[in-house]
Amino acid sequence: MAFAWKASGLTYNKYLSVAARTLRRSLKDDKRLAAERRGEMELRFAKWTNGKQGDVKNVSEANAASMAEAASSSSS
Structure with missing residues (x-):
C-alpha cells in the first residue's frame, strides 16, 4: 500500500510543509x-x-532579481 502523500503526487518534503502549515x-x-x-x-x-x-545577498531576493532580468531579456 502506497503512502497517501505519495499517491497524491506530493514529495515527502512538500507533504511535511503542508502538514506543518x-x-x-x-x-x-x-x-x-x-x-x-x-x-x-x-x-x-x-x-x-x-x-x-563580496557583498552578502539574500537568496530569495537575488533569485527574484535574476528571474525578472531573464524575463525582461527574453521578452525583448
Whole structure:
C-alpha cells in the first residue's frame, strides 16, 4: 500500500510543509505566532573572489532579481 502523500503526487518534503502549515494555523494566536516565527528561514550567500568575501545577498531576493532580468531579456 502506497503512502497517501505519495499517491497524491506530493514529495515527502512538500507533504511535511503542508502538514506543518496546517498545524500552525490550527494553534491559538500566541502559540501560532511563535511557531510561525520558528518556521521562517532566511538564506544568504556571498561570492568570494581572490580570498575576499563580496557583498552578502539574500537568496530569495537575488533569485527574484535574476528571474525578472531573464524575463525582461527574453521578452525583448
